[in-house]
Amino acid sequence: MAAALAVRGLAKRYGSVEALAGVDLEVREGELVGLLGPNGAGKSTLVKIACGLVRASRGSAEICGLAAGSREARRSVGYLAELFRFPGWYSADEVLQLHQQLTASTGGANERHELLRLVGLADARGRRVEEMSKGMQQRLGVAQALIGSPPLLLLDEPTSALDPVGRRTVRELLEELRSRGISVLLNSHLLSEIELVCDRVAILLRGRLVAEGSPAELARSRGVEIETDDGTRLFEGASREETPRLVGELVAAGRKVYGVRVLTSTLEETYLEAVGGETS
Amino acid sequence: MSSVLTIAGYGLREALRRKVFAVVLLLTVGFLVLFWLANHFLFQNIANISPPVGSGIDARAFAGATIFGLSMFGTLFLGVVLAIFLTLGVVRGDAERGLLQPLIVRPVGRVTLLVARWLGAVAVCAPYVGAVYVATMLITGLTGHWWPDHVVVPGVELAAAVAVVAALSLLGSVFLTSTANGIAVFMIFGAGLVAGLLGTVGHELSSHQLERAAKIAAWLLPFEALYQDGLRQLTSDTTGLTGFLLELGPFGGAYTGGNSVRLWAAAYLLLVIAVAAFGFTRRDL
Numbered sequence: 001m002a003a004a005l006a007v008r009g010l011a012k013r014y015g016s017v018e019a020l021a022g023v024d025l026e027v028r029e030g031e032l033v034g035l036l037g038p039n040g041a042g043k044s045t046l047v048k049i050a051c052g053l054v055r056a057s058r059g060s061a062e063i064c065g066l067a068a069g070s071r072e073a074r075r076s077v078g079y080l081a082e083l084f085r086f087p088g089w090y091s092a093d094e095v096l097q098l099h100q101q102l103t104a105s106t107g108g109a110n111e112r113h114e115l116l117r118l119v120g121l122a123d124a125r126g127r128r129v130e131e132m133s134k135g136m137q138q139r140l141g142v143a144q145a146l147i148g149s150p151p152l153l154l155l156d157e158p159t160s161a162l163d164p165v166g167r168r169t170v171r172e173l174l175e176e177l178r179s180r181g182i183s184v185l186l187n188s189h190l191l192s193e194i195e196l197v198c199d200r201v202a203i204l205l206r207g208r209l210v211a212e213g214s215p216a217e218l219a220r221s222r223g224v225e226i227e228t229d230d231g232t233r234l235f236e237g238a239s240r241e242e243t244p245r246l247v248g249e250l251v252a253a254g255r256k257v258y259g260v261r262v263l264t265s266t267l268e269e270t271y272l273e274a275v276g277g278e279t280s
Numbered sequence: 281m282s283s284v285l286t287i288a289g290y291g292l293r294e295a296l297r298r299k300v301f302a303v304v305l306l307l308t309v310g311f312l313v314l315f316w317l318a319n320h321f322l323f324q325n326i327a328n329i330s331p332p333v334g335s336g337i338d339a340r341a342f343a344g345a346t347i348f349g350l351s352m353f354g355t356l357f358l359g360v361v362l363a364i365f366l367t368l369g370v371v372r373g374d375a376e377r378g379l380l381q382p383l384i385v386r387p388v389g390r391v392t393l394l395v396a397r398w399l400g401a402v403a404v405c406a407p408y409v410g411a412v413y414v415a416t417m418l419i420t421g422l423t424g425h426w427w428p429d430h431v432v433v434p435g436v437e438l439a440a441a442v443a444v445v446a447a448l449s450l451l452g453s454v455f456l457t458s459t460a461n462g463i464a465v466f467m468i469f470g471a472g473l474v475a476g477l478l479g480t481v482g483h484e485l486s487s488h489q490l491e492r493a494a495k496i497a498a499w500l501l502p503f504e505a506l507y508q509d510g511l512r513q514l515t516s517d518t519t520g521l522t523g524f525l526l527e528l529g530p531f532g533g534a535y536t537g538g539n540s541v542r543l544w545a546a547a548y549l550l551l552v553i554a555v556a557a558f559g560f561t562r563r564d565l
Binding site for chain 1: 282283286287290293294297377378379381382383384385386387388389562564565
């Protein structure tokens with residue numbers, strides 16, 4: 001079975017700027033992958049190549065085994081751009097109807113109702129886009145990306161304009177999508193969000209993949225902190241599995257142990273370490 | 281095919297919703313009222329105009345053809361304004377505003393999108409130009425009792441001229457920002473008209489160089505050639521001194537025309553759309 005998204009040696013150059021410098025990445029069926037990196041790391045470029053907005057300079061990108069950007073591949077992709085807008089005079093329902101026509105979706109009114117309900121806009125069906133808040137428009141954008149039930153969703157900063165409640169709605173939606181077997185590549189700056197919902201995380205820096213793994217793998221152990229009658233001692237680099245042995249050794253040495261804490265680095269710490277505090 | 285209709289409908293709806301359409305309609309009403317007033321006073325005074333006896337000049341035909349020729353310029357101008365404003369931001373402008381991306385990732389095809397947007401613009405502009413053309417013809421005909429020698433062809437050529445300008449504007453939208461494109465297309469339109477006027481001047485001064493330059497310009501910008509051919513058709517059956525005088529009119533001068541120009545305009549249109557499509561398919565968004 002072909003991966004939902006398979007990117008190999010992908011490179012993109014805009015004039016003298018190298019946006020991507022040979023990236024390999026895979027999003028498997030039903031997998032939710034988070035794409036992290038500072039501004040200008042190449043995240044949006046990667047997503048744009050995958051959905052056919054930008055042409056790669058080198059390497060390949062495939063959607064479900066089809067060349068990214070081809071008409072057949074685009075049938076399998078739902079995309080939410082980082083910066084997008086719908087015509088202000090369209091109602092939410094009309095926006096979805098337009099995209100149903102463009103994807104030849106046969107879902108009809110049921111599909112539109114279901115998607116609007118899923119993104120918490122069931123009551124705003126007839127509301128014009130120009131009368132919606134930015135957050136509502138963003139949720140409508142997510143609904144639009146889901147038209148035609150594509151097997152792969154490419155979401156570029158889907159929660160950037162959302163308040164905490166809106167973010168939670170999208171998070172729950174992502175979990176719902178995973179349960180339906182839909183693959184998602186989520187490009188976001190919100191590390192906590194990525195940590196909460198993603199199966200795997202990829203970190204890009206200056207067009208290169210610098211770290212990849214599950215949030216648990218990336219959030220590795222930093223050591224074990226043990227509180228004794230002699231004060232608090234830090235065993236740097238020790239893992240959770242080593243804790244009983246460490247406690248045993250301390251007790252054997254005559255120390256009284258009052259508390260033990262396994263220290264793990266958060267995804268944020270891992271991210272900052274990977275990108276070296278870089279931003280642009 | 282259904283994608284073409286969907287996108288064309290999207291463009292059509294945009295045209296109807298945008299304020300530019302309302303502005304053009306308002307300008308049109310103003311133009312038609314002024315044009316009716318001009319016709320009213322012109323033909324009211326025509327009884328006082330007495331051409332030299334035996335000159336063979338038909339004052340009514342001269343007045344009717346001249347004022348209707350002027351109205352064709354007005355009609356073309358209004359149609360061009362509408363066409364440019366509907367197409368100047370179709371690619372780069374819409375991409376910068378984020379309107380294009382959600383559409384372009386759909387399995388529609390960039391060429392289809394471009395052609396559909398052009399068709400949508402033409403579907404608005406051509407009937408508009410046709411309606412204004414018919415309205416001005418009715419005003420002149422009913423007020424002055426003068427009718428063009430050919431009724432249909434000049435109107436169709438005016439609409440075709442606007443379709444050519446819409447294609448040029450679409451081509452510009454692939455490479456230029458909305459503002460730059462609007463300025464560029466208006467300047468090209470102006471250059472075409474100036475070339476036509478230079479042709480008239482050249483004709484009056486018997487300057488073959490000027491006439492040749494005007495002819496080359498008309499072939500390079502076939503909307504101008506179509507406009508000139510439309511003007512020519514208005515009085516193509518008028519002979520004698522009246523016909524000669526009409527050839528000299530400021531907007532009545534029409535020296536480029538015929539089937540070759542029409543065929544070239546069709547080929548030019550296809551070429552412009554093909555270049556626009558090629559540029560669009562290679563553009564990163």
